[in-house]
Amino acid sequence: MLVDVDALVKNYGSRRVLDGVSFAVPAGSVLALLGPNGAGKTTTVRILSTLTRPDGGSARIAGHDVVRSPMAVRGLISLTGQFAAVDERQTGRENLEMIGRLRRLGRVGARRRAAELLDRVDLGAAADRFVETYSGGMRRRLDLAMSLVVPPAVLFLDEPTTGLDPVSRSTMWTAVGELVRDGTTVLLTTQYLEEADRLADRVVLIDGGRVAAEGTPEELKSRLGGERLLLAFPDGPAASAAVRALAADGAACGADALTAVLPSDGGAEHLRRVLDRLHVAGIPVTRVTASRPSLDDVFLALTGAGTQETV
Amino acid sequence: MTAPALPRHRSAALAESLVLVGRSVRLSRRDVETLVMAIALPLLMMALFVYVFGGAIETGGAYLTYVVPGIVLLCVGFGAAATAPAVADDMGRGMVDRLRSMPVAAAALVTGHVVASVARNALATGVVVAAAIAMGFRPDAEPLEWAAALGLLLLYVLALSALAAGLGALASSVQSASALTFFMLFLPYLSSAFVPTGTMPAVLRAVAEHQPITPVIETVRGLLTGAPIGSAGWAAVLWCVGLLVVSSGFAAWAYRRRTRR
Numbered sequence: 041m042l043v044d045v046d047a048l049v050k051n052y053g054s055r056r057v058l059d060g061v062s063f064a065v066p067a068g069s070v071l072a073l074l075g076p077n078g079a080g081k082t083t084t085v086r087i088l089s090t091l092t093r094p095d096g097g098s099a100r101i102a103g104h105d106v107v108r109s110p111m112a113v114r115g116l117i118s119l120t121g122q123f124a125a126v127d128e129r130q131t132g133r134e135n136l137e138m139i140g141r142l143r144r145l146g147r148v149g150a151r152r153r154a155a156e157l158l159d160r161v162d163l164g165a166a167a168d169r170f171v172e173t174y175s176g177g178m179r180r181r182l183d184l185a186m187s188l189v190v191p192p193a194v195l196f197l198d199e200p201t202t203g204l205d206p207v208s209r210s211t212m213w214t215a216v217g218e219l220v221r222d223g224t225t226v227l228l229t230t231q232y233l234e235e236a237d238r239l240a241d242r243v244v245l246i247d248g249g250r251v252a253a254e255g256t257p258e259e260l261k262s263r264l265g266g267e268r269l270l271l272a273f274p275d276g277p278a279a280s281a282a283v284r285a286l287a288a289d290g291a292a293c294g295a296d297a298l299t300a301v302l303p304s305d306g307g308a309e310h311l312r313r314v315l316d317r318l319h320v321a322g323i324p325v326t327r328v329t330a331s332r333p334s335l336d337d338v339f340l341a342l343t344g345a346g347t348q349e350t351v
Numbered sequence: 352m353t354a355p356a357l358p359r360h361r362s363a364a365l366a367e368s369l370v371l372v373g374r375s376v377r378l379s380r381r382d383v384e385t386l387v388m389a390i391a392l393p394l395l396m397m398a399l400f401v402y403v404f405g406g407a408i409e410t411g412g413a414y415l416t417y418v419v420p421g422i423v424l425l426c427v428g429f430g431a432a433a434t435a436p437a438v439a440d441d442m443g444r445g446m447v448d449r450l451r452s453m454p455v456a457a458a459a460l461v462t463g464h465v466v467a468s469v470a471r472n473a474l475a476t477g478v479v480v481a482a483a484i485a486m487g488f489r490p491d492a493e494p495l496e497w498a499a500a501l502g503l504l505l506l507y508v509l510a511l512s513a514l515a516a517g518l519g520a521l522a523s524s525v526q527s528a529s530a531l532t533f534f535m536l537f538l539p540y541l542s543s544a545f546v547p548t549g550t551m552p553a554v555l556r557a558v559a560e561h562q563p564i565t566p567v568i569e570t571v572r573g574l575l576t577g578a579p580i581g582s583a584g585w586a587a588v589l590w591c592v593g594l595l596v597v598s599s600g601f602a603a604w605a606y607r608r609r610t611r612r
Contacts (some may be wrong), residue, residue: 089452090451090452091448091452091610093611111454113453114452114453114454114455117452118452119448119449121445121448121449121454123443123445124445124447125445125446125448125449126446126449127444127445127446129378129381129382130374130377130378134377135467138370138373138374139449139453141370142367142370142371142450142453142455143453143454144366186449211389237434
């Protein structure tokens with residue numbers, strides 16, 4: 041395992057933000073740490089990138105303990121943080137050349153590498169502008185490029201697309217996708233289920249400083265069972281009557297007073313039977329939707345987080 | 352205990368510091384307002400003291416000759432104090448986390464700021480001394496005396512810059528970092544920089560004669576203008592070296608404290 045995390049504990053004052061988090065990331069794979077705000081994702085990444093010391097447990101990157109051999113760990117990792125770690129009063133090119141020289145590429149090597157990366161993250165035209173004039177998406181791309189000056193064995197991406205517009209997000213996903221194809225091991229944190237679903241081989245769901253669930257996106261989805269039917273009604277009494285009429289099929293109240301949910305095999309026959317029964321009982325249905333469980337549902341079911349927190 | 356995997360060459364910390372010195376110098380060059388202030392303020396003070404107050408101050412010689420070393424000390428104190436907001440600004444941004452997650456010596460960032468401060472101060476001091484000569488200041492120092500005066504000033508600027516860097520790392524904001532260094536600007540007034548200490552009330556005189564700036568000023572004044580130095584020379588060197596050692600330790604402690612979370 042390239043990243044090995046064992047029972048990490050971290051307290052801030054009397055608040056326990058990590059309460060025994062363990063997971064592992066095999067080389068060449070992408071792991072998403074998924075969780076709501078305050079779940080402990082960023083703290084975990086800060087410990088793994090030697091910025092914060094854990095109060096308990098241990099973590100190793102390629103066998104090097106993050107507390108005992110921080111310099112060895114730092115040589116193997118790169119961190120692209122939630123708040124772009126770029127120097128705003130320097131140009132994009134100066135930022136990259138500075139990192140290159142700090143990493144011993146030499147003046148010429150650093151210059152060449154900076155030019156390559158500027159092209160790669162599509163900042164060639166803005167290379168000689170001060171970073172303070174960059175948009176949020178450009179800063180994030182520069183931040184990613186700075187993490188790639190010396191290709192890291194493990195790349196940490198802490199909420200790489202939080203606060204980005206859809207176009208920038210999609211550009212970022214493409215860039216990360218390319219890295220993964222090149223074999224970079226990535227540990228990313230995200231609150232976006234779509235992001236985890238799209239980029240990650242495995243998902244570790246954390247909530248309240250603990251691992252709530254772990255598996256491939258498909259495994260997590262399958263935990264919630266198969267497809268479901270969502271029925272909408274014109275008023276509350278109709279919805280309640282429908283739940284009673286379909287109780288034997290496992291119907292339950294939906295997210296609001298006007299809907300009902302029941303498991304389905306996804307077939308047309310089941311749908312017809314349900315609608316017939318409601319018709320016979322004289323209950324009007326305004327709308328029927330078939331839904332496959334998404335990672336959102338897993339997230340909500342396992343963390344109990346309100347929808348407003350998941351954006 | 353895992354063996355340290357990446358052998359870090361002994362010169363690594365030096366090379367990393369040099370890269371970050373380059374960065375700080377670049378940022379200083381771009382912060383035109385701070386640079387202009389660092390030069391304009393001592394010039395205005397010098398004009399004020401020489402042309403407004405100077406006529407009424409009895410120093411037993413030309414007031415310009417008396418006050419220039421004091422103005423230079425005020426100038427470098429002001430310049431060194433600018434290190435505090437610069438460090439505080441960095442601490443509040445993501446760049447510190449980037450550097451700390453890289454195989455880069457912990458001291459390199461602060462070293463970059465301190466050395467850039469010395470460069471800024473060298474420029475400001477040069478301008479101030481040139482202006483003083485234009486106003487009629489005629490130092491009679493030999494090259495060796497110049498070298499000694501500059502060496503002492505260098506020690507003094509290093510010590511104050513390191514102190515300011517530590518204060519900047521502790522400060523919660525750029526504004527409070529500036530406020531924390533106010534005593535660096537104030538201390539020269541409570542010394543023999545602008546007036547001889549003889550006319551001060553006894554308590555104040557005791558403070559003025561035993562605070563670090565007075566021996567530094569007396570020594571620089573003696574080296575440049577031939578005034579007697581006496582024991583001030585050794586006192587100045589001891590103060591500066593002592594202050595530098597303590598300030599560097601303080602800066603390292605403050606940086607670690609700020610980044611340990």
